[in-house]
Amino acid sequence: xxxxxxxxxxxxxxxxxxxxxxxxxxxxxxxxxxxxxxxxxxxxxxxxxxxxxxxxxxxxxxxxxxxxxxxxxxxxxxxxxxxxxxxxxxxxxxxxxxxxxxxxxxxxxxxxxxxxxxxxxxxxxxxxxxxxxxxxxxxxxxxxxxxxxxxxxxxxxxxxxxxxxxxxxxxxxxxxxxxxxxxxxxxxxxxxxxxxxxxxxxxxxxxxxxxxxxxxxxxxxxxxxxxxxxxxxxxxxxxxxxxxxxxxxxxxxxxxxxxxxxxxxxxxxxxxxxxxxxxxxxxxxxxxxxxxxxxxxxxxxxxxxxxxxxxxxxxxxxxxxxx
Amino acid sequence: xxxxxxxxxxxxxxxxxxxxxxxxxxxxxxxxxxxxxxxxxxxxxxxxxxxxxxxxxxxxxxxxxxxxxxxxxxxxxxxxxxxxxxxxxxxxxxxxxxxxxxxxxxxxxxxxxxxxxxxxxxxxxxxxxxxxxxxxxxxxxxxxxxxxxxxxxxxxxxxxxxxxxxxxxxxxxxxxxxxxxxxxxxxxxxxxxxxxxxxxxxxxxxxxxxxxxxxxxxxxxxxxxxxxxxxxxxxxxxxxxxxxxxxxxxxxxxxxxxxxxxxxxxxxxxxxxxxxxxxxxxxxxxxxxxxxxxxxxxxxxxxxxxxxxxxxxxxxxxxxxxxxxxxxxxxxxxxxxxxxxxx
Numbered sequence: 001x002x003x004x005x006x007x008x009x010x011x012x013x014x015x016x017x018x019x020x021x022x023x024x025x026x027x028x029x030x031x032x033x034x035x036x037x038x039x040x041x042x043x044x045x046x047x048x049x050x051x052x053x054x055x056x057x058x059x060x061x062x063x064x065x066x067x068x069x070x071x072x073x074x075x076x077x078x079x080x081x082x083x084x085x086x087x088x089x090x091x092x093x094x095x096x097x098x099x100x101x102x103x104x105x106x107x108x109x110x111x112x113x114x115x116x117x118x119x120x121x122x123x124x125x126x127x128x129x130x131x132x133x134x135x136x137x138x139x140x141x142x143x144x145x146x147x148x149x150x151x152x153x154x155x156x157x158x159x160x161x162x163x164x165x166x167x168x169x170x171x172x173x174x175x176x177x178x179x180x181x182x183x184x185x186x187x188x189x190x191x192x193x194x195x196x197x198x199x200x201x202x203x204x205x206x207x208x209x210x211x212x213x214x215x216x217x218x219x220x221x222x223x224x225x226x227x228x229x230x231x232x233x234x235x236x237x238x239x240x241x242x243x244x245x246x247x248x249x250x251x252x253x254x255x256x257x258x259x260x261x262x263x264x265x266x267x268x269x270x271x272x273x274x275x276x277x278x279x280x281x282x283x284x285x286x287x288x289x290x291x292x293x294x295x296x297x298x299x300x301x302x303x304x305x306x307x308x309x310x311x312x313x314x315x316x317x318x319x320x321x322x323x
Numbered sequence: 324x325x326x327x328x329x330x331x332x333x334x335x336x337x338x339x340x341x342x343x344x345x346x347x348x349x350x351x352x353x354x355x356x357x358x359x360x361x362x363x364x365x366x367x368x369x370x371x372x373x374x375x376x377x378x379x380x381x382x383x384x385x386x387x388x389x390x391x392x393x394x395x396x397x398x399x400x401x402x403x404x405x406x407x408x409x410x411x412x413x414x415x416x417x418x419x420x421x422x423x424x425x426x427x428x429x430x431x432x433x434x435x436x437x438x439x440x441x442x443x444x445x446x447x448x449x450x451x452x453x454x455x456x457x458x459x460x461x462x463x464x465x466x467x468x469x470x471x472x473x474x475x476x477x478x479x480x481x482x483x484x485x486x487x488x489x490x491x492x493x494x495x496x497x498x499x500x501x502x503x504x505x506x507x508x509x510x511x512x513x514x515x516x517x518x519x520x521x522x523x524x525x526x527x528x529x530x531x532x533x534x535x536x537x538x539x540x541x542x543x544x545x546x547x548x549x550x551x552x553x554x555x556x557x558x559x560x561x562x563x564x565x566x567x568x569x570x571x572x573x574x575x576x577x578x579x580x581x582x583x584x585x586x587x588x589x590x591x592x593x594x595x596x597x598x599x600x601x602x603x604x605x606x607x608x609x610x611x612x613x614x615x616x617x618x619x620x621x622x623x624x625x626x627x628x629x630x631x632x633x634x635x636x637x638x639x640x641x642x643x644x645x646x647x648x649x650x651x652x653x654x655x656x657x658x659x660x661x662x663x664x665x666x
Contacts, residue, residue: 026465051465056493057489057492057493057496059454059489059490059492059493060489061451061454061485061486061489061490062453062454062457062486062489062490062492062493063454064454065451065452065453065454065455065457065458065486065489065490066454066455066457066458066461066493067458068454068455068458069443069454069455069456069457069458069459069460069461069462070458070459070461070462070465071458072438072439072443072455072458072459072462073458073459073462073463073466074462074466075462075465075466077458089485092448092451092486093451093454093486096446096447096448096451097446097451097455099651100446100651101438102651102652102653103429103651104426104429104430104434104444105425105426105436105437105438105444106427107438107439108653139651140651140652141652142652142654142657162654162657163653163654164652164653164654164657190657191656191657237659238657238658238659239659
């Protein structure tokens with residue numbers, strides 16, 4: 001590895017670290033073995049850890065089912081879905097098998113399902129989806145959405161150590177886009193949001209790749225004299241309502257931004273919580289910005305208009321700031 | 324009654340195994356009858372699902388496994404569960420919702436098990452249990468524990484699911500010691516097999532997966548014992564997944580709410596419609612393995628055990644919503660229910 005570490009490097013390193021430190025860990029997924037994974041998240045790991053990084057058939061249902069059985073036996077499986085979009089084939093095993101096991105039996109189900117998610121230019125309808133909301137809806141799952149190289153590393157390590165099923169949403173757009181100098185030695189724990197930028201005029205609550213669109217929008221708005229506070233949720237389930245509420249109490253205005261579809265979802269959940277628990281903190285009706293309610297388009301002209309961007313985030317923030 | 328541990332296979336005679344199997348079948352039938360009676364008396368919340376007509380196949384699976392094996396029963400496997408080691412008390416506690424049961428009232432009826440003791444608690448999407456068995460077997464191999472066999476039991480209906488396909492193929496690719504037992508009982512709820520599959524025999528599917536298969540008369544205890552134990556032995560010996568398909572007839576509704584009026588009388592009057600418990604009893608008597616007086620004693624012992632269990636469980640505490648911690652995850656500090664607003 002060079003001096004610059006990318007988000008995908010961090011994910012690979014976290015897995016190498018987990019494999020090295022814990023003999024119970026193994027990785028199972030399509031093309032993860034000798035090939036090193038569709039995105040190279042497991043590059044060389046099969047060679048470094050023989051018998052512990054294994055190719056699966058194209059069987060998302062059976063991949064997760066196997067992980068649950070292995071977890072019952074005390075192992076710590078990491079399942080790589082090639083794309084988050086394909087996890088719907090394993091949906092039943094995730095939400096009905098993995099997510100209910102502890103509740104039903106008191107036997108923990110420590111599995112991590114890695115979902116390469118989110119849009120990239122040219123990805124199209126079946127390689128771009130943001131489906132964190134669907135998993136967050138089900139009891140029994142922890143849903144993580146790291147926005148930085150550091151979080152990709154530390155949160156994946158913490159996810160493997162947790163005794164519960166974790167849906168680890170890693171954003172494909174960030175894979176090679178983000179770089180860091182070094183891997184972190186300490187980190188905020190799972191369940192704590194982070195203030196990605198401090199400000200006094202408006203709070204943007206967001207997560208994953210949208211944190212970076214929001215940061216860019218904040219820079220733009222700063223030139224106009226507005227100071228935007230950005231809350232990076234890091235984990236959408238559990239949701240750190242305290243940090244959100246504290247930020248809204250400072251700014252009085254709330255804009256929630258998500259790359260997922262608009263019906264229901266993380267942004268709606270935040271607005272519901274702030275409206276019901278922090279109504280008096282708000283100086284204006286809380287707003288949300290999401291992708292459009294269509295499948296994710298293929299062509300960049302459509303795709304960049306489909307999901308929120310720094311420009312549309314800035315526009316939504318301006319509207320709210322003027323109220 | 325407390326049944327003796329099943330005889331070690333290398334020393335047991337066929338006679339001893341058959342007698343032990345019969346006693347589990349009898350106990351299972353009487354336990355099912357009790358659940359049906361409790362259901363009719365309004366004492367059970369939710370459904371009741373019986374194994375009537377499937378006990379011979381079921382017990383053959385349970386009795387062919389070792390305690391260290393893994394077993395994912397289907398909803399009609401009371402006999403197999405008892406033979407594998409589940410107690411009458413676990414079954415009664417789960418049906419009556421006792422907070423002392425293995426599911427603590429959080430799940431009920433046939434959705435019970437003790438995963439760390441090898442009995443996997445089914446989810447209703449039954450085909451989905453097969454790959455979980457694969458996972459246990461994979462983990463044993465990963466931990467260098469050899470000699471484990473995993474049995475997954477499904478009906479003809481589950482063979483139509485994607486999970487069945489994915490899991491059997493996965494087991495074949497990984498050469499796992501899986502014994503997949505299909506009770507082809509002619510109906511998936513009310514759907515006849517003609518709407519479920521178009522092959523002549525479900526066992527024919529095995530060739531497509533590259534696994535060994537067996538067909539057996541599911542009404543014949545001796546045949547079931549022979550075939551299932553052979554499949555278990557071959558899986559244990561490293562011959563990969565084994566598919567066992569037993570033809571039989573479900574001699575009850577899908578659940579006790581179902582009068583099964585749709586069952587074609589031609590089945591009831593065919594050899595498939597034989598009651599495997601009666602067939603086994605006649606076999607034991609004809610071969611002088613035992614006599615009617617002994618069977619009567621076993622029957623009354625089984626009834627006493629069941630009645631005692633029901634009486635005990637009816638005095639046990641029910642789940643308490645105020646004592647419930649309402650956390651679906653073991654990392655309670657990450658549970659949404661424990662948010663500051665206290666909802």
